[in-house]
Amino acid sequence: MTLHFCDKSADSRVVVVEEEDVEDEIKFWQNTLMGNFMGSKPKIKEVDEYVLKYWKNVTRPIVQYYKKGWYSFRFFSADDMNEILKGGPWNMGTSTLVLKQWTPTFSKEMDSVSIVPAWILFPDLDPFMWSEKVLSKLASIAGKPLFADLPTTFKSKLSFARVLVEVDVSEDLPTSVQLHSGNNSENHIRVVATLLSLLQEAGTCTREM
Structure with a gap:
């Protein structure tokens, strides 16, 4: 990723992000589910193994740890994402899994699981x-x-x-x-x-x- 210098006002530290600045990134994440295990928190390897074993009806998503107990499951199509969202409920041992579709406002909402x-x-x-x-x-x-x-x-x-x-x-x-x-x-x-x-x-x- 090559970056470039952006003109800025000499007396301002305010950065304005336009919709077009992030539209490609939003498309990149649009087929992503965010998951939080309620109960004991599994390791990322365990989550990846669980996905491989139980989500066989879709192309294997990319699993990453996000933060504050949340994991991201990035799918390669909206159909695969919806298949898993519709296919629940899901459980890993005694830990239960909350799945939410990612949105650009997710970081602001992640502390609430009501x-x-x-x-x-x-x-x-x-x-x-x-x-x-x-x-x-x-x-x-x-x-x-x-x-x-x-x-x-x-x-x-x-x-x-x-x-x-x-x-x-x-x-x-x-x-x-x-x-x-x-x-x-x-x-x-x-x-x-x-x-x-x-x-x-x-x-x-x-x-x-």
């Missing part, structure tokens, strides 16, 4: 209601919807609909929601956050290793 992805189940929702619009409306009651899982998307498992939602675990999650549909019919739909006790304690969701 906003985390959680799987939300709707066991009372009829399959004909499993549209993108209905699921988005229901999931938004709990937080920010991210994805529906594959069985829900393809309607291959009809016992419940399951979506991944960013929730604030510092607040109480809803346990039911009123659903109003045609002809003024009203149903009470249960809302189940999987591993809720663990979410409240650690702010994450898990998968057995």
